[in-house]
Each structure stands twice: as structure tokens, then as C-alpha cells.
Amino acid sequence: MSEAEAYSYDAEMRKENRKKAVAGRSVIFKIKRCDGPGKPMRWESFKVPITDGSNVISSLNWIAANPTTVDGQQTTPVVWDSNCLEEVCGACTMVINGRVRQSCSCLIDEYAPLEGDVITLEPMTKFPVVRDLWVNRDRLFNNLTRVKAWVPIDGTYSMGPGPKATHDLQQMRYALSECMSCGCCLEACPQFVKVEDEEKWDNAFIGAHAISQARLFNEHGTGKRLKGERMDELISEGGISECGNAQNCVKVCPKGIPLTESIGAIGRSATVHSIKKFFTK
């Protein structure tokens, strides 16, 4: 999808690197480490032998088994989060060479093709660090509940089969449904700033992923029953008007979700919703 233009520009560069990759090399992993919430950050580097198809997670596995820094210092294994290992769960998201992305799908050949090349790994900056590269993404999920990102089907009787949807609608919604709650769009967004205090989450920017999910469920035949409530949340503090249209979100989304279109669409719904509210409430 053309949504991720800069992403595909990177893809060009990565393809080039893949061609250059030297077999049997070792590369340096420079990792930003932290022992726990509130603890200071420090950098440690590890020299890791690269085998065919190595990726960041396999390299982290190697480091876990050999936790010795380049200076020969014995240290604790680096901690990270991961699950699916095929870029569909979003758990392994981290900042690699300054850009946010999934680490499980990050091939070493594409980032460090030559002997001694350096790859930097940092935890995402918009979420609290649990330990090392592992962050707590609770706020991301909290924000999905703020817009009730679901279809309401609970009740005392069967609601029968779902409503029919046109092909176009299905296509549009399918693209949005690919979101894996990874947090890339939030990490890259200049308007989404880190909020430590959980109490303040509901007043802080909700983020592109939640705006897009609100659209996904507003456009669902049954899901639209909650549209009013979703829009109420989205026109309150921390809602859609917090977006500054930098459009970084759409560039970094690994699933190529048309986030800026969702922002425009929810902006339109917000305009209509607020005018309606002015005259009917």
C-alpha cells in the first residue's frame, strides 16, 4: 500500500543492504538498558555472530545466552517482549536505529550488512519501561476502551445474523482491522507524549490507532450503535483535536493502515457530531 511511502523508501535501502551482506560476520548491538521503572538508563554493547536469516530477536536470544559486553564485562541478560514472531502481535516493538518498528521482523542483513556494523536498540519512549527493551503498553489498550473499540452484542436475546456489508465497505474496514496495537504510530507522533500518571491518561491524546479503530467500529452495522459515545469521547480533551497533522503515524505504521484518512473521516464525524449536539442537546 502506498500509505507507507517512507517505509518503502527504507525498503529500497534495506534491499540494497541485503545484497551487500557479508557471511560469517559479527555485528555490534548497542542496547539502551534499564533495570526497572524509575531506574537510570545506560548503554551496553554486545558483539553478536550473525548467521543466515538472523533477526533482532534471534540476536537477543544469543545475547541472553552470552551476556558479556564488548568490554568483556559480565552482565545480566537483556530483557525484551515478544510473542508471535511474525509481525502480527506488536509485542516486540522497539526503536531500532532511531526508528520504531517490530524487532522480530527486523533482519540483520538489512540493517548491518558489514562486519562490525552497529545496530542500536532502545525501548519505545512514549511508554513506561518495565525493563530494558520491554515497555508497558497499557495506555494504548486503555485508549481503545475509551472509544469502545468493539461491537456491542451482549444482551438478553440473540441479535440474529450480522448486518450485510457492501464490498467497498468490507475493503475499507479490512485495512483498518489489520491494526495490531503495536504502538508505532504513537511512538512517532509528536502530539502523543509520554504520560506517567495513569490518572491522566484519559485526558491525554488518544492516538492515531484509537481514532482509526473508532472509525472501524463506527462503520460496522451493529458497531455504529455506539458511535455517539465514541464521538463524545473523541471531541473531548485528548480526542481528535489533539492531532497536529504531522502524519508521521501513517508513515511508520507497519500494516500500512491509512491512519490519516481515518483522522480525516473522524474529523468529519466530529464536525457533524458537535453541530448535531449543539442543536439537539
Add this chain to the structure above:
Amino acid sequence: MSTKDGLLQRHHFLLRRLQSLTGIVPIGVFLIMHLTTNSTIAWGGANSRAHGDGWVDRAVSTFQHEVSFINDMPLLLLIEITLWVSIAFHAIFGFMYVLSSSNNMTSYKYGGNFRYVLQRWTGMLGIFFIFYHIATLRWGWSWAIPGQTEWSHEFASSTFAAAIQGSTEGYTGLGLLVSVFYFLGVSALVFHFANGLWTAGITWGLTVSRGSQKRWGYVCAGLGAGLMAMAWVSVIGFATLDYDRALDAEMGRSHAEQTLPEQQHKETVTQASNEEHNGG
């Protein structure tokens, strides 16, 4: 769970949309009119109905005509206050916007991100410029004008040329600085307006699809380029205007306006004397 019941919290959405709206109406609309008026200093020579023999004389005279027209507008002060309040509102909330964000241009070098950052910088430079511009020329803070000259709406071109050149006798060092500041200030504001108009399309939900955002982008870029051209020729026009020549043209013009054509002059006189007869 925290609540959302502070005044700013409750009206958050409304205030943000008002901030967006004020940028277009009245501020943006005013910007277009203001630049149209000011750029007459560059193209007003083409106005064959203007008083004066040379291109520059006619330009000065056209510009003076526009300024006088504006100054004769009814409820001018009300219009001005509306503008000042809108600008102050737009700027104060804009600042709050800036303070609540965290730029990350170094890691994410995308065009959109660059415009986002630029939008904030041009806003801040722009408001600083507007304040200087209004304070010195409208509120009479002539101590802040390099040569301490004063701007007069009756001698709009010459006194403004003096204000940005630093004296009535051509450039001074400080004058050059003010001219450059004007150049940067207007450029920043034109960018801010054109880019803001583009993002407003998304904010208000007019441009939803990628295609429409792109097309609207071309429209805004076109408008921005046109306004930029007007802004630049305005600043260059005044920055290169000769004070004495402009003053002469202004004097000649006001003299001309008070003098009626010969034929008409006679008619008026005879009419008056006739009336005198009848009345007597």
C-alpha cells in the same frame, strides 16, 4: 479516572476548532486582502486611472487610495479589534499546542513532520512579527522604529518606506535588519496560512481520502505561492522605494483630489451664483 470538567477541558473541542477557524476567518481572509493592498506598491503602476506620471508615482498613489479607503471604512475600530482578538486567541492557543507536543524531526525525517515543525516555528516568528508590525505602525510605538519616524496613513508609502529603511534618507544598518525581519515575517505567515489551510481540510473532515488530501495540498500550495509572491513584491517594493519621490507623489495626489476639472469648476460656480440670484 480523572474528570474532564475544567472550563478548558469541557470546551476543549470547541476551542480547538475555533482556533482553526480564526486562522481562516478572519485572519486568513484579512491576510489575503492585506497582501493584495500592499502589493499595489509593485503593480499599482499599471493602474492607468491613478494619479501620477511615472510607474512609481501611480503605484504610490494607488496604494494611498487603498489605504485611505480602508481608513474611511465605517466601524473600522470594530474590525480592527475583531482582528486583534482573533489573532491573540489563535496565538495563545497555538502556544498551548506547541507546549503540549514533542518534536522528533531527527528520527522521523518525513515531509509532513517537517511541515508540522515549521508550522509551529512560523507561528511563533509570525506572531512576534505581527506584534512589532501593529505596535509600531498602528499603536504608534515609534521608539521601536529604527529612525523613530512615524507612520501616517495619509502618507502611507513614504512613511512606511522610512520605517523599514531606518530613515527618510535611505538605509541604515538597523533599517536593513527591519527590512529583513519584514521579509522573514511575511514569508513565515504566508507559509503558516497555506499549510494551516491544508491541515484544516483534515481537521474539519473535508479532505478524507489520500487523493483529496493531495489535491487540496496542490490548491493550498498554489494559493501559498501566489500569496508569497505578493508578500515578497510588497516588501521589496517598499524596501526599495525612494522616500522623497513617494512623498512628492502623495502630495501631488492629495492636491489633485482637491482640484476639480476646469469645466466642472465653472459649472459649480455658475450654479452657485444662480442660486444666489434666485434667493436674492
